[in-house]
Every structure is written in C-alpha cells, then in structure tokens.
Amino acid sequence: MSSNVRVRFAPSPTGLLHIGGLRTALYNYLFAKHHNGTFVLRIEDTDRTRYVEEAEQDIFENLIWASLKPDEGPATAIMNSAGDWPRGTSVTEESALGEEKDTGSFGPYRQSKRTELYHTYAKQLVDSGHAYYAFDTVDEIEAMRERFRTAKNPTPKYDPQTRSTMKNSLTLPENEVRRLLDDGAEHVVRLKVPSGETVRFDDLVRESVSFETDGLDDQVLLKADGMPTYHLANVVDDHLMSITHVIRGEEWLSSAPKHILLYRYLGWEPPEMAHLPLIMSPGGGKLSKRKAEEEGIPVNVRDYRLDHYEPEALVNFLAFLGWGPGDDREFLTLPEMIEAFTLDRVNKSGAIFDFKKLLWFNEHVMRDREDADLARELQPLAAEKGWGDVNERFLKSVVRLLKERVSRLPEFLEAGKFYVEAPKEYEEKAAKKAWKEGTTERVAKYRDRIAALGDETFVAPELKQILTDLVEEEEVGFGKLMMPVRVAVTGVGSGPDLFESLELLGREEVIRRLDAAVVKLG
RNA sequence: GCCGCGUUCGUCUAGGGGUCUAGGACGCCGCCCUUUCACGGCGGUAGCACGGGUUCAAAUCCCGUACGCGGUACCA
Numbered sequence: 209m210s211s212n213v214r215v216r217f218a219p220s221p222t223g224l225l226h227i228g229g230l231r232t233a234l235y236n237y238l239f240a241k242h243h244n245g246t247f248v249l250r251i252e253d254t255d256r257t258r259y260v261e262e263a264e265q266d267i268f269e270n271l272i273w274a275s276l277k278p279d280e281g282p283a284t285a286i287m288n289s290a291g292d293w294p295r296g297t298s299v300t301e302e303s304a305l306g307e308e309k310d311t312g313s314f315g316p317y318r319q320s321k322r323t324e325l326y327h328t329y330a331k332q333l334v335d336s337g338h339a340y341y342a343f344d345t346v347d348e349i350e351a352m353r354e355r356f357r358t359a360k361n362p363t364p365k366y367d368p369q370t371r372s373t374m375k376n377s378l379t380l381p382e383n384e385v386r387r388l389l390d391d392g393a394e395h396v397v398r399l400k401v402p403s404g405e406t407v408r409f410d411d412l413v414r415e416s417v418s419f420e421t422d423g424l425d426d427q428v429l430l431k432a433d434g435m436p437t438y439h440l441a442n443v444v445d446d447h448l449m450s451i452t453h454v455i456r457g458e459e460w461l462s463s464a465p466k467h468i469l470l471y472r473y474l475g476w477e478p479p480e481m482a483h484l485p486l487i488m489s490p491g492g493g494k495l496s497k498r499k500a501e502e503e504g505i506p507v508n509v510r511d512y513r514l515d516h517y518e519p520e521a522l523v524n525f526l527a528f529l530g531w532g533p534g535d536d537r538e539f540l541t542l543p544e545m546i547e548a549f550t551l552d553r554v555n556k557s558g559a560i561f562d563f564k565k566l567l568w569f570n571e572h573v574m575r576d577r578e579d580a581d582l583a584r585e586l587q588p589l590a591a592e593k594g595w596g597d598v599n600e601r602f603l604k605s606v607v608r609l610l611k612e613r614v615s616r617l618p619e620f621l622e623a624g625k626f627y628v629e630a631p632k633e634y635e636e637k638a639a640k641k642a643w644k645e646g647t648t649e650r651v652a653k654y655r656d657r658i659a660a661l662g663d664e665t666f667v668a669p670e671l672k673q674i675l676t677d678l679v680e681e682e683e684v685g686f687g688k689l690m691m692p693v694r695v696a697v698t699g700v701g702s703g704p705d706l707f708e709s710l711e712l713l714g715r716e717e718v719i720r721r722l723d724a725a726v727v728k729l730g
Numbered sequence: 731g732c733c734g735c736g737u738u739c740g741u742c743u744a745g746g747g748g749u750c751u752a753g754g755a756c757g758c759c760g761c762c763c764u765u766u767c768a769c770g771g772c773g774g775u776a777g778c779a780c781g782g783g784u785u786c787a788a789a790u791c792c793c794g795u796a797c798g799c800g801g802u803a804c805c806a
Contacts, residue, residue: 219806220805222806254806257805258805349803360731361731362732362802365802417735418734420733423734423802425802425803430804432804433804435804438805439806442806458736458800458801459806460806461800464734483735485736485799486800493799493800494799528743528755534744535754536753536755555743556736557799559742559743560740560741560742562742562757564756565742565756565757568755568757571769575769611769613768614768685765686765701766701767702767703766704767704768705765705766706765
C-alpha cells in the first residue's frame with residue numbers, strides 16, 4: 209500500500225556525487241519509505257556552463273551502491289537494471305546512459321527536457337504582474353551595484369528600489385518592451401518581489417521561519433539562455449511532480465521564501481519543507497571538497513565505493529550525522545532506519561564529519577560479513593596487488609585470521625602481505641626485542657622439530673604443542689621463542705595467531721623463513 | 731554589511747520545566763582476557779557558550795550578547 213507522500217532528490221550534475229548529497233538522498237529515501245511513499249530522482253541540469261558529463265552516471269551508480277534506488281527517475285540503463293551493484297567496482301562502461309524509458313509517469317526527470325514548461329509558467333507570472341522582463345546586461349547590473357554600493361550595503365540587490373533605474377518591463381514603455389521582445393533582444397524574467405511583506409513558513413526541522421521580503425532580491429527566474437534558474441524550475445517541477453515534502457540542505461533555507469512567493473503567485477499549495485543541517489568539516493565550515501581533502505577525508509561517494517568501504521557502514525554513519533533513532537542503538541539496517549526515521553528527530557545544528565567513527569562503523573559491518581563473502585570481494589584486489597593466483601580458500605583463511613584487525617577491505621592485503629611474501633627485512637624494534645642470547649639456537653631447534661612434521665601434521669595445534677614442549681625443556685617463557693618465530697616469519701612483532709599463520713604458510717615456506725632469519729638475525 | 735539559522739563531553743547524540751550529582755556511542759586513558767597486536771569485557775576522562783529574566787524549580791521557556799554556520803549570482 210502506498211501513500212501519497214512523494215519526495216525527491218534533485219542533484220545538479222555539476223560534479224561527482226558528494227557525501228552530503230548522499231545524506232540528503234538518504235533522508236529523502238528514509239522519509240519516503242517510512243511513509244510508504246515514492247522516492248523520485250530528478251536531475252537539475254539547468255546550468256549548461258557547469259555541466260559535467262560523467263556526473264549523472266556517477267549519481268546513479270552511487271545511489272544504487274548505497275541501496276537508495278529511486279522509484280522514479282530519468283531514463284538510464286542503470287536505473288532500469290536489477291538494482292544490486294557490485295561493491296567497489298567502477299561500472300561506468302557497462303552502464304552507459306541508455307535510451308530506455310523513464311521510470312515513473314511524471315517525467316521527463318531532467319530539467320533540460322522541460323524548458324517549455326518553465327517558459328509557460330514564467331509567462332503566466334509576467335501576465336499576472338508577479339514577474340517582469342529585464343533587458344539589462346551583466347555589465348549594466350554590475351554598474352548598478354557599483355552605483356549603489358556603500359559600506360553598509362556592499363552588494364546592492366536588484367530590488368524594488370534599484371529596479372526603477374534599470375532596463376525592464378516595469379520602467380520601459382510598453383511598445384518599447386514589445387519591440388525588444390519581437391527583435392529577440394536578450395532578456396531574463398525576474399520575480400517581482402513585493403515590499404513590506406513577511407513570508408513565514410513552518411519548516412519541519414526548524415519550525416517557524418520568517419523572512420522580510422525587503423531582504424529579498426528580484427530573483428531571475430528565466431535566464432538569458434532560455435534555461436530556468438533553480439528557483440523557478442524547482443517550484444514548477446515539485447508542483448507538477450506532486451512532491452509533498454521538500455527535504456534539502458540548509459543552504460537552501462535562505463531561498464525558501466522566494467519559493468513560497470512563487471507558489472503563491474502560481475496559485476499552488478507549497479509542499480512541506482524540511483531543511484537539513486549541513487555536514488561540516490572537522491576544521492569548521494561546510495564540508496567542501498577542498499577543505500575535506502586537506503583533512504584527508506574523501507568527499508566523493510565514488511571514492512568510498514572504489515576504496516571498498518562497506519556501503520551499509522557509510523549509510524549508517526551518514527544517517528547518524530544529524531539524526532538518531534532516539535534510543536541507544538548504533539547499528540541499524542536500512543529497514544530499521546526506515547522504521548525509525550522521522551523528521552522531528554533531525555537535528556538543527558551542523559554535524560562534523562568524524563572519520564574515525566566511520567571506520568568504526570565499517571569495521572562492524574565487515575566483521576558481520578561471511579569470510580567467504582569477503583574473500584570473494586578480495587580476490588580481484590589481491591590479483592591486482594600481485595598476490596598471484598591465490599585461491600579463494602586461501603583468501604578465506606587470510607580473512608578469518610585478519611578480520612578483527614582491519615578497518616577496510618583493502619587493508620587485508622597490507623596486513624596479510626607476509627602470507628604471500630617472505631619478509632625482506634625485520635622491523636628493527638621487534639627484532640631487537642625478540643632476538644636475544646640463545647635465541648638462534650632455540651629457533652633452530654624448533655625449526656628442526658617442525659621440519660620433521662608431515663604434511664597432515666603441520667597444523668596449528670601441533671605446531672603450538674611443539675613450541676610449548678620446547679620452551680619447557682629450555683626453561684624459558686613462551687614468548688622467548690614465540691616472538692622470535694613471529695618476527696622471523698612475519699617480519700614484525702605483532703599480528704594474527706602465529707600457529708594458524710604457520711599452518712597457512714606451509715612447512716616449506718616456514719622452514720625457509722626460519723633459516724633466513726637465523727642467518728640474518730643470528 | 732545585511733538577512734536567516736544554530737549553540738549539551740574533542741566528535742555524533744539523548745534529554746523539551748522537577749526523576750539530570752546530564753544518559754549512550756566514537757575517540758582517548760587504564761585494567762582484565764591473551765603467545766604479540768587486535769577483538770572482546772570492565773572502568774575512567776570530559777559537556778548544558780555567556781548574561782539577564784520568568785518560575786517554588788530551567789540544560790529545558792523568554793530576551794540580549796558572544797561565537798559558529800549558511801545565504802546575499804543570469805550556480806545549484
């Protein structure tokens with residue numbers, strides 16, 4: 209049973225999907241699903257100068273990777289695909305934009321394909337006296353700002369005061385306006401903002417918000433290139449697409465009153481609005497690409513996908529940046545989040561991106577996954593890293609031994625490097641601490657005893673027993689032999705269970721490494 | 731500058747007049763477990779921005795200040 213709740217995620221294809229964008233999408237998705245509603249994807253490609261070819265594709269891929277598949281959206285191969293997308297893989301080639309039909313009946317879902325609509329409504333606004341044509345060039349507007357600029361007002365607006373000095377259909381005689389229009393003179397359509405009014409609305413996150421219209425400028429609705437601005441397009445589309453709730457970032461709060469005015473002048477009921485707190489950089493300020501990367505935080509969702517982060521972890525972490533279920537749970541599956549999600553639990557203040565906490569979520573998700581599953585995902589990475597044709601069974605053992613000590617999938621390859629490659633050198637501190645008087649002799653003895661083991665008996669319990677017996681005979685502590693063996697075999701002083709590791713390496717390899725260490729460290 | 735929004739441990743948050751000597755989580759520190767390191771378990775550290783009100787009572791309501799953030803484009 210579906211309700212009439214309809215929300216949209218409306219990114220602009222001006223760059224790769226940003227982590228903040230993903231959170232906005234997530235909250236929209238959660239809200240929609242919580243109410244059995246519809247999650248719409250709309251591409252706001254009205255800025256032709258900033259259009260980035262690969263951006264749209266990137267948005268689709270990453271939404272699907274994060275399990276936030278839109279119910280309605282533009283026509284693409286990936287949108288029409290089954291849904292599950294392989295973790296951590298780039299799929300650009302295989303999923304090239306297709307010519308399939310849109311999913312949903314409120315399309316087209318790309319604003320660049322809806323321009324006639326915007327012109328119709330812009331015309332309607334002009335005819336009803338709530339908008340007007342303006343013929344000023346960019347230079348003329350700049351000159352106006354220069355003219356009215358004062359210390360108190362560094363950026364004069366195009367508003368009821370200044371518009372009377374400009375070239376527009378409010379100041380020009382009617383026949384002149386007609387002539388300019390007929391001649392195809394470059395022009396824009398501007399919203400005629402009233403003076404002396406208060407626009408108030410109830411934000412679902414912030415409650416009552418109000419603005420004085422005197423603080424607003426005559427927003428351009430239709431640009432000279434014929435494209436609408438965000439303001440017009442978003443209002444027209446949200447209405448035509450029957451969007452019931454607009455859930456977007458706080459950076460839009462300031463323009464909300466202009467939207468309210470547009471709904472009013474178009475004679476439409478505005479949707480409910482919810483402005484989400486921004487995701488902040490640890491150093492302060494909106495988490496911008498540059499700022500984040502300076503602090504070592506990737507901002508593109510693609511980076512996380514290609515780096516094999518667990519999508520469930522990223523989603524869980526992002527959900528908690530500005531929202532919480534209200535109880536003590538920290539780990540929630542997507543269905544659990546859907547169940548718990550309400551806008552009144554969304555916070556008002558910005559949330560700083562805590563990278564360590566993301567890693568904690570990632571570790572948790574990884575440890576919950578099956579060894580075989582992780583091994584399968586690891587295999588291509590291992591091959592890439594030059595691990596040779598290691599089989600899945602071997603990788604599964606590596607995963608089992610290392611799972612509790614890595615934060616991200618690729619780290620298996622670093623932490624487990626010694627499983628495929630003998631140490632070239634020994635960590636100095638560890639070697640010095642392990643290799644003392646008599647060590648060489650003891651290691652040699654251990655080497656000889658385990659060398660005598662058969663293939664079936666070269667197993668962890670046996671290897672441990674032999675070492676235990678030997679330290680007893682030698683009357684030394686367990687670590688006096690265990691640590692040197694560990695350093696000899698792995699090169700470092702810490703790591704996963706030694707005997708399991710020896711078993712996995714196999715007799716020949718272990719003997720080789722022990723011999724090498726006796727020579728180098730003895 | 732102007733407009734708007736915000737402010738509980740370092741961070742994410744619970745809390746919405748008395749049950750708050752403010753709860754949980756990440757991080758950090760310590761202890762335990764242990765063959766090392768981790769994992770895990772236990773414990774600790776640390777916070778209501780400030781100043782005025784209102785009230786018998788305020789982290790919670792009101793006002794102001796400070797600070798932070800956003801907006802101030804023919805970008806979204």
